Each structure stands twice: as structure tokens, then as C-alpha cells.
Amino acid sequence: MNTSNPRGHLFWLFQICGWVVYAMLTELMIKVPSDEPWTIHIPHLIIDTICGFIITLSLRKVFTCINFIELKLKIALHIFIVITATLIWTQIKWITLQWFYGNFWQPMTWFDFGTWTSASLTVLSTWTAFYYGIKIYLDNLEQTQKAAEATHLAKESQLKMLRYQLNPHFMFNSINAICTLILKKESLEAVKMLEKLCDLLRHSLYTDPLEKVTIKEEIGILSNYFDIEKCRFTNKLVVDISVADGCNELLIPSMLIQPLVENALKHGMRSNQLMCITIAIEKTKSYLNIKVSDTGKGFGDESTNKRGIGLANCEQRLKLMYGKSHRIEKGNLSEGGAWVCITLPMSGHNK
Numbered sequence: 001m002n003t004s005n006p007r008g009h010l011f012w013l014f015q016i017c018g019w020v021v022y023a024m025l026t027e028l029m030i031k032v033p034s035d036e037p038w039t040i041h042i043p044h045l046i047i048d049t050i051c052g053f054i055i056t057l058s059l060r061k062v063f064t065c066i067n068f069i070e071l072k073l074k075i076a077l078h079i080f081i082v083i084t085a086t087l088i089w090t091q092i093k094w095i096t097l098q099w100f101y102g103n104f105w106q107p108m109t110w111f112d113f114g115t116w117t118s119a120s121l122t123v124l125s126t127w128t129a130f131y132y133g134i135k136i137y138l139d140n141l142e143q144t145q146k147a148a149e150a151t152h153l154a155k156e157s158q159l160k161m162l163r164y165q166l167n168p169h170f171m172f173n174s175i176n177a178i179c180t181l182i183l184k185k186e187s188l189e190a191v192k193m194l195e196k197l198c199d200l201l202r203h204s205l206y207t208d209p210l211e212k213v214t215i216k217e218e219i220g221i222l223s224n225y226f227d228i229e230k231c232r233f234t235n236k237l238v239v240d241i242s243v244a245d246g247c248n249e250l251l252i253p254s255m256l257i258q259p260l261v262e263n264a265l266k267h268g269m270r271s272n273q274l275m276c277i278t279i280a281i282e283k284t285k286s287y288l289n290i291k292v293s294d295t296g297k298g299f300g301d302e303s304t305n306k307r308g309i310g311l312a313n314c315e316q317r318l319k320l321m322y323g324k325s326h327r328i329e330k331g332n333l334s335e336g337g338a339w340v341c342i343t344l345p346m347s348g349h350n351k
Contacts, residue, residue: 023049040100051092086121177232193231196224212251244282260292268296293339298332
């Protein structure tokens, strides 16, 4: 018995249980009403069942060997094999019964041949139908599971790809700002900025893209990002972050907000203008709302003013993780600037 293979284990379970049921039905429906002596019909039933058990095991091996041949030939071979197995099993049952009665050999009448052969053919045909029915079901189930696993792996790979997209523009500007501080001999500020950049990169590279982080942790990393950007923009950048009570320990996808902020700075900031970025996080009974707004250029004509990959990246990540249960809205503020609001279901966000 192959216990290491679940399908093999399942076969043996059905095989044993099926033949036990066959023995019980044969005893109740044929042997008992026939008034055969117990000393004959019990041993004969045991031999009958064991022979059927062994013959079906042989059928399984033969069916496996001819599984890859042409369909028409395979059907013809199945019919021939089942009929041959039927005749062999019928003769074994007849000969052993005659032997128990003390007759070395007594030919079968055509009535006996037809009756016994029909019964054997019915049992083996039923066994074959169940064998292929269960096999086809398990094959389809296995294919479905493999397809689901492949889809899951593809989804994980896509999420990781989206999560690991670091903006080269941000990296270049940050390193350039550090170099500028070093040239100005502001070594202490340069070291602080480099440490914050390292923390941001470490979090980005070593945090599992498929796991969620608390809002408190997300805001901490986001603060590092803002500190780096403030070194670049000095007094041109103002940040306001507000987190409602009870939200700090809620879970969200890691680095979900940072691409939106980076998008606003890269595509919405005007030269020689103060840029105010506001992040507000609050919850209702059913939803978590994350709103990012700025005082920049705002959203223009989508055909001429694309706001980079940040928003599209977030949309794809959330679609993969939440399906249709999330919502992303965007628009322009009446006083100037843009806003983006992410609405996530509260279920699954508790730590």
C-alpha cells in the first residue's frame, strides 16, 4: 500500500471498502437465500471476494499501462480486458464451488454460464466505471488545485514586483542631496539623512511585500521619507499627518502611502512654491479611510498630465489584495491641489 501518495491511499480505502460491501451483499442477497451449507458458502464467498479483489488490482495495473495509447484502441482494449477478466473470474467461482461439493469438474449449463457471467461482468464493469469516475474527478481536482497555485504564485510575484518598485528619481535626488550636504561641510546633516535613507531602503527590501504592517509603523517609515525630502526642499515642504484614535494598530499593506506622496512631490510640486501635504487616516464602523492631499498642480487632463506610476501601482496592489472590496477616489481641491482617498474594508485590518 502506497501511504505516501494520497491518491494511492484513497484507492486502497475504496478498494477494501468496496469489496467488503460486495461480500456482504452477496451473502445477504445470494448465499443466504440459496440454502447452501455454511461450510460451503462461507469459504466460497471468501475465495470469490479475494479473487475479485486480486483481479481488479490487476485491472488497475493494466489500465495504467494502456493509458497513453490511442483512444479508439484504448476503448477496444478496455472492453477486451474486462470481458477476459469476467470469464476468468466466472470460471474460478464455478470450479471452486464444484470442488467444495466434491465434484472435480462439472461443465456449466448455458443458463449457469449466462447468469454467472452477467453477474461477474456487472461487478467488474461497475468497478471500472467507479475507477475511472473517481480518477477523472481527482485529475480535475488536481488540475484545479495546480491552476489555483499557479494563480496564487503569479499574484504573489506581481505583488512583490509592484512592492519592490523603487523610484530611481527619488534615489538619485536623495543621494545628490547628501552629496550637496557633504560639499557644504554639513556632515552631521548628511549622516542623519543617509541613516534615514538606509532605514527606508532596509524597510523596503526586507519587509515581506505580502504582509501587512501597522499604521503606526507605516507612518514611522513615512516620516523618515519626509525627513529626507525636507533635506532637499528645506522650507518648501510642510507635512501634516493625523491618525484618528484607534487606528494606529490597524494593519495595511506596507509602503502603501509613500508612492502617493512621492507622486505628489514629483508631479504636483511647483517651482518656488510652498508644498503642503496632508495625510488623514480615520475609520468608520466598516471602512478605513486614508486621504492624501496636497497644494500642488492638481490633476489635469489625463491624456496630457499623467501623475507617474505611484497611483497606478497602488491601484494594482489593492486590486490584487482586496479584489472589488476596496475603493480609490481622486480629484482636485477647490483651492488648488489634488487629493487621493483610499477606502479599505475594516475586516482583516485588526492586528
